[in-house]
Amino acid sequence: MTSSSTDTPAPVLVLVPGAAGAPADGSDPFHIADATAPQLSITDLVVTRGDGIFETIGAFDGTPINVGPHLARLARSASLLGLPAPDQEAIAAAVDASIEAHADVPELTIRVMYTRGIEGNGVPTCWIDAHVSDDWAPYRAGIRVATLDRGLATTVFEESPWLLQGAKTLSYAVNMAAVREAKSRGAQDALFVATDGYVLEGPTSTLLVRRGDAYLTTPVSAGVLPGTCVGSLFEALQKEGHEAREQLMSVEDVATSDGAWLLSSTRLAAPITHLDDVELPVDPELTAHFEAILTGRV
Amino acid sequence: MTSSSTDTPAPVLVLVPGAAGAPADGSDPFHIADATAPQLSITDLVVTRGDGIFETIGAFDGTPINVGPHLARLARSASLLGLPAPDQEAIAAAVDASIEAHADVPELTIRVMYTRGIEGNGVPTCWIDAHVSDDWAPYRAGIRVATLDRGLATTVFEESPWLLQGAKTLSYAVNMAAVREAKSRGAQDALFVATDGYVLEGPTSTLLVRRGDAYLTTPVSAGVLPGTCVGSLFEALQKEGHEAREQLMSVEDVATSDGAWLLSSTRLAAPITHLDDVELPVDPELTAHFEAILTGRV
Numbered sequence: 001m002t003s004s005s006t007d008t009p010a011p012v013l014v015l016v017p018g019a020a021g022a023p024a025d026g027s028d029p030f031h032i033a034d035a036t037a038p039q040l041s042i043t044d045l046v047v048t049r050g051d052g053i054f055e056t057i058g059a060f061d062g063t064p065i066n067v068g069p070h071l072a073r074l075a076r077s078a079s080l081l082g083l084p085a086p087d088q089e090a091i092a093a094a095v096d097a098s099i100e101a102h103a104d105v106p107e108l109t110i111r112v113m114y115t116r117g118i119e120g121n122g123v124p125t126c127w128i129d130a131h132v133s134d135d136w137a138p139y140r141a142g143i144r145v146a147t148l149d150r151g152l153a154t155t156v157f158e159e160s161p162w163l164l165q166g167a168k169t170l171s172y173a174v175n176m177a178a179v180r181e182a183k184s185r186g187a188q189d190a191l192f193v194a195t196d197g198y199v200l201e202g203p204t205s206t207l208l209v210r211r212g213d214a215y216l217t218t219p220v221s222a223g224v225l226p227g228t229c230v231g232s233l234f235e236a237l238q239k240e241g242h243e244a245r246e247q248l249m250s251v252e253d254v255a256t257s258d259g260a261w262l263l264s265s266t267r268l269a270a271p272i273t274h275l276d277d278v279e280l281p282v283d284p285e286l287t288a289h290f291e292a293i294l295t296g297r298v
Numbered sequence: 299m300t301s302s303s304t305d306t307p308a309p310v311l312v313l314v315p316g317a318a319g320a321p322a323d324g325s326d327p328f329h330i331a332d333a334t335a336p337q338l339s340i341t342d343l344v345v346t347r348g349d350g351i352f353e354t355i356g357a358f359d360g361t362p363i364n365v366g367p368h369l370a371r372l373a374r375s376a377s378l379l380g381l382p383a384p385d386q387e388a389i390a391a392a393v394d395a396s397i398e399a400h401a402d403v404p405e406l407t408i409r410v411m412y413t414r415g416i417e418g419n420g421v422p423t424c425w426i427d428a429h430v431s432d433d434w435a436p437y438r439a440g441i442r443v444a445t446l447d448r449g450l451a452t453t454v455f456e457e458s459p460w461l462l463q464g465a466k467t468l469s470y471a472v473n474m475a476a477v478r479e480a481k482s483r484g485a486q487d488a489l490f491v492a493t494d495g496y497v498l499e500g501p502t503s504t505l506l507v508r509r510g511d512a513y514l515t516t517p518v519s520a521g522v523l524p525g526t527c528v529g530s531l532f533e534a535l536q537k538e539g540h541e542a543r544e545q546l547m548s549v550e551d552v553a554t555s556d557g558a559w560l561l562s563s564t565r566l567a568a569p570i571t572h573l574d575d576v577e578l579p580v581d582p583e584l585t586a587h588f589e590a591i592l593t594g595r596v
Contacts, residue, residue, distance in 0.1 A: 013340060040338040040345060042311060042427055047338060048409070050348025050469040081471065082478055111346070129340055149458045151450045153493075160447045162479040164472050171348040171469030173379065177460040180380055195451075195493075 009103035011035045011131035016094045019114060019126030020084040029087070030094040032101055035129060044125050045116040050171035052115030052125075053077035058133070058265040059099055059108040060295040065265065067092055069228040073168065074114060076226070080167040084124055086114055091126070098130035107133035109266050115170065133266050140291070142273040142282060143189050143262065146182040147251055150192035150200055154248065157223035165223030175203035189262055191254075191275070198222060198248045205262035206230045208269070209254055210286075219246035229263035229294055236293045251275070259283055261290065268294045307401035309333045309429035314392045317412060317424030318382040327385070328392040330399055333427060342423055343414040348469035350413030350423075351375035356431070356563040357397055357406040358593040363563065365390055367526040371466065372412060374524070378465040382422055384412055389424065396428035405431035407564050413468065431564050438589070440571040440580060441486040441560065445549055446476050448490035448498055452546065455521035463521030473501035487560055489552075489573070496520060496546045503560035504528045506567070507552055508584075517544035527561035527592055534591045549573070557581055559588065566592045 018029025033039060046052035055070040071088040078086055095110055102108060108130050115125045157165045164171075182190035191207060192200040200218055201207055206227030209216045215237050220226045234244040254260050259281050260272040269290035271282045292298045316327025331337060344350035353368040369386040376384055393408055400406060406428050413423045455463045462469075480488035489505060490498040498516055499505055504525030507514045513535050518524045532542040552558050553576040559567045567588035569580045590596045 035340070038336045038338055039340050040336055040342075042333070042337055042411070042425060044338075045474075046348075047344055048352075048411070048468070049474050050344075050467075050471050051474050052471075054346075081475065113340070113346070127340060148460060149454075151454045151458050151461045151463075153449070156447075156449045160449050162446060162472065162475040163449045164475050167471075169348075169469075169471040170346070171467075171471035173347065173349050173465075173467040173469035174460065174462050176343075176347050176349050177379065177462050181460040 008132050009105060011129055012098050012102045013039065014094045014098045014101070014128040015039070016091060016126040016128060018090045019086055020124045021087060029090040030097060032097070039127070040125070041118050043119045045119060046113070046125065046170050048119070050169065050173070051081075052113060052170040053081060053083065053168055054114065054170055055112045055168065056265055057095065057110040057112065059110055059130075061106060062099060062104060063296055064095055064099060064110060065294065065296050066228040066232060067095055069231055070112070070265070073226060073228065074112060077167040077169065078114065080161065080164060081169065083114070083116060086124075086126070091128070094128050098128045102130045105132050107266070109133045113170070136267045139188060139267055140270050142271045144187040144274040145189050145191050145202070145262065145272045146185045146187040147193050147199070147276055148178050148181060148190045150194055152194060152223065153196045154194045154198050154200075154222035155196075157221060166220065166225060168225055172203075178203045191262070193251060194222065197250050199251055199254055200224050202262045205264040205267070207254070208233065208261040208263055209249060209257045210259040211253070211257050213242055215242055215244040216247045216249060219248060222248060227263055229265060229269070232293055233263070233269075233290060236298070255280070259286070261287070263294075306430050307403060309427055310396050310400045311337065312392045312396045312399070312426040313337070314389060314424040314426060316388045317384055318422045319385060327388040328395060330395070337425070338423070339416050341417045343417060344411070344423065344468050346417070348467065348471070349379075350411060350468040351379060351381065351466055352412065352468055353410045353466065354563055355393065355408040355410065356566075357408055357428075359404060360397060360402060361594055362393055362397060362408060363592065363594050364526040364530060365393055367529055368410070368563070371524060371526065372410060375465040375467065376412065378459065378462060379467065381412070381414060384422070384424070389426070392426050396426045400428045403430050405564070407431045411468070434565045437486060437565055438568050440569045442484065442572040443487050443489050443500075443560065443570045444480040444483045444485040445491050445497070445574055446479060446488045448492055450492060450521065451494045452492045452496050452498075452520035453494075455519060464518065464523060466523055470501075476501045489560070491549060492520065495548050497549055497552055498522050500560045503562040503565070505552070506531065506559045506561050507547060507555045508557040509551070509555050511540055513540060513542040514545045514547060517546060520546060525561055527563060527567070530591055531561070531567075531588060534596075553578070557584065559585070561592075
């Protein structure tokens with residue numbers, strides 16, 4: 001008997017007090033907690049300043065994908081923000097524990113959150129929550145994407161590191177506002193464009209472009225996140241004998257390409273059907289191949 | 299008898315379920331809660347996305363300053379982020395309740411937080427916390443300020459509203475990183491500069507500049523917050539017969555000025571002693587006059 005009015009399995013929360021080294025009180029590095037109870041202090045700096053970092057990992061049929069690259073990127077974000085280095089081994093074990101404690105489902109979204117901690121403490125707060133993924137089928141079928149000015153140049157990553165471009169921070173209000181703006185334009189997602197005319201990334205995704213036999217993505221040095229999905233795809237494509245590399249691209253380069261996708265660990269490879277008002281070629285077979293790679297099925 | 303190891307009075311937390319209209323369950327619009335217990339869900343969008351807004355109000359000898367302008371600015375931020383309009387009357391009453399419940403202290407910092415709420419709910423989460431202000435005496439005595447590129451032009455407020463410039467959001471990781479960068483340069487605070495060369499604001503403060511008999515601040519149309527302190531000061535200065543107005547200023551304009559301050563509701567008017575390596579004139583008597591205005595003593 002259950003009093004729940006829905007069939008969705010309950011989310012799982014794992015608190016990870018040992019995320020930045022063994023807990024001072026000698027307790028376990030992580031433990032399951034009540035996902036429905038309040039768990040965070042109002043003085044945690046993620047709450048008062050959006051001062052934290054995160055990763056979102058997809059798990060398909062119980063297997064989490066790219067855990068190593070995700071946690072390496074978390075460590076990179078920590079370094080960019082001057083946060084203590086995360087204990088990647090402890091966090092990986094906690095990710096496994098979150099999956100084990102969750103009901104078996106085809107697609108699980110696992111968020112790893114790592115904050116600057118409670119004001120004055122200096123100890124990061126870390127937790128992992130695993131929940132059934134949203135139904136991304138309509139999104140994966142193809143998306144209209146609106147280009148939006150990011151207001152920044154591709155040079156800021158090198159010149160102004162305090163702008164935190166390339167760090168996956170929990171200060172994502174601009175990213176959320178960009179998605180709202182894209183939706184108000186009749187699109188499903190946005191593609192940020194730098195002031196020097198180069199395309200960057202989506203608010204929560206990485207750009208992949210095909211031009212002939214070459215597969216291209218925005219260089220990390222332009223201030224975008226190093227995409228874990230594009231990492232997997234490039235490795236697979238290169239093994240297949242294709243050219244796959246970083247390249248600065250204009251909006252026109254994408255609009256005249258042979259196909260473009262927004263990549264994310266939970267939404268996988270969503271083909272862009274329209275970039276603003278320009279229709280792009282789509283290749284369902286290639287997209288299915290990408291999905292197989294990104295879900296670990298090949 | 300108390301088990302506390304410190305003499306600092308306990309902070310006060312007021313939860314405000316009625317911040318965006320009367321609570322659906324008919325409960326009170328606000329109530330005192332335990333400030334030391336976890337109070338927030340890990341699925342609140344302020345936690346997962348930094349998706350929320352805030353105001354920080356100073357109270358001096360029990361009197362909160364500029365509550366009306368602060369809550370008007372909260373409403374402006376809500377509008378810029380597409381959040382439900384806050385009930386300013388309910389929140390003002392909750393601010394009063396937080397002061398009443400707090401021990402009498404000379405200086406109180408009152409944070410009003412207003413988030414997009416728990417994922418899927420659509421109801422903002424709002425709380426107010428009142429705590430004894432940090433000791434700002436050294437900061438108020440004079441600060442070294444480092445200029446830092448904000449990476450954005452003064453035109454983005456008009457042209458790219460999704461960048462949320464001019465909204466006081468809880469996505470402040472960049473602001474915090476800028477303060478860390480300034481400190482690494484031996485300064486106490488930062489002054490953001492736009493890519494078109496104009497000075498903007500501090501990461502958590504408003505710029506005030508004196509040139510001869512004119513008092514100047516950055517125009518709100520350049521994408522800075524409308525400062526509540528500069529509002530009070532301009533009103534007082536204009537009554538005294540001075541010129542006080544918005545004006546775009548270069549770094550050189552500030553460096554060659556007759557004095558400059560960073561203004562905030564809790565730190566008040568901190569004179570800038572050095573802008574990068576340039577020493578600025580300071581006027582302790584004028585600063586004291588500003589403090590008297592900003593604490594409601596004149």
